[in-house]
Amino acid sequence: MQTTQVLTLALVSLSACTIEAQGEHLHVVGSSVNSSEQEIQSLLDVGETLHTDIAALHPPDIALDGEVRVELHGQFRQTSPYVDDQGTVHLWRFSEAEGGYRAMYAHELVHAIAYDSLVASALAESESAGFYLEGWAEYVALLVDPGKTGFPLFGFDEDVVVGHWLQQGGPTLAELRERHEELNMPCQGQAYILRASWFRYVDEELGREVVLDLAAARDGLEREAVEVVLGASLEQVDAEWADWAAARFEAYPDADAEAEAYLGRMGWYEPCLD
Ligand SMILES: [Zn+2]
Missing domain, CATH: 1.10.390 (Neutral Protease; domain 2)
Structure with a gap:
């Protein structure tokens, strides 16, 4: 039993590899265990459009982050999507009806795009x-x-x-x-x-x-x-x-x-x- 588990783990980690896509503003990073190249590319395309539209809704004197890293972590269990203290967006996959990784994507990108100016202020x-x-x-x-x-x-x-x-x-x-x-x-x-x-x-x-x-x-x-x-x-x-x-x-x-x-x-x- 234990041997089987160890073997399974070893196989999973051997077969898991990082997949990523880089766009003008976003760098989307996932793993072959919880995403596909096609999905990463699609999230990058959607994210670039969201980034542009979100930027357009900010006053011109607010410095916006032109580079945002987005990490995908697989199925949602307990951790809600969030932006960490490096300004990186962390997403989990919700049900398909809720839009999967997209469920909170726009919301977290709003936090991330103004992350540096937020840290610079006392807010x-x-x-x-x-x-x-x-x-x-x-x-x-x-x-x-x-x-x-x-x-x-x-x-x-x-x-x-x-x-x-x-x-x-x-x-x-x-x-x-x-x-x-x-x-x-x-x-x-x-x-x-x-x-x-x-x-x-x-x-x-x-x-x-x-x-x-x-x-x-x-x-x-x-x-x-x-x-x-x-x-x-x-x-x-x-x-x-x-x-x-x-x-x-x-x-x-x-x-x-x-x-x-x-x-x-x-x-x-x-x-x-x-
Ligand atoms: Zn929030």
Whole structure:
């Protein structure tokens, strides 16, 4: 039995080899155990387009990373995709319905493209910065990859999902800002899309310049600096966002039935409620 296992391991490691593809901005690296040359090339092509589209959504005075390494790690088990402290994107393969490696690709590339300028600023150390960095990453991902079918919408309409969570109660935006580290992962089914929706509100209702100033965070992301950019208090903007989102849910045909179906799809998730 043991001999067989050792032999199997030896065979796997002998047959595993690195496969990679280099483009203008991205370097995608995987292994023959969990990917194919064709898939790596396809992820490179998709990633180059995403990189260009993401770059176009950043203010010109923000230095962007022109070279990003992307590592593929096989089947998703427990580790969520992330960007490490070298600015490297790490991806796991989700189900085909969720887009496989693509599920969180755009979101992580948003983090990675501004990684160096983030490190150069004091943002990484501020607690509420997490709210804005995550909200911006997911909002840009929705803009550049509107067909994405994985987390957090799983193919359902943003207006339905946001309106549903607003009706349910659970953490407010103020709590998501103040307790980012504590709430982000346990409340992920709500937090990611609510923050992204708040960014959509700022973009569509307060203006593209305002949302770009927020993303640039030239004076940091503490309350005072954010309120100067917004031109209003956070309480006021949050309340107006909630009214706006509730109206969009109301206007969506069969929103209640859609919300039911979405909940069925989210059976794995235990909501954070009051
Ligand atoms: Zn993120």
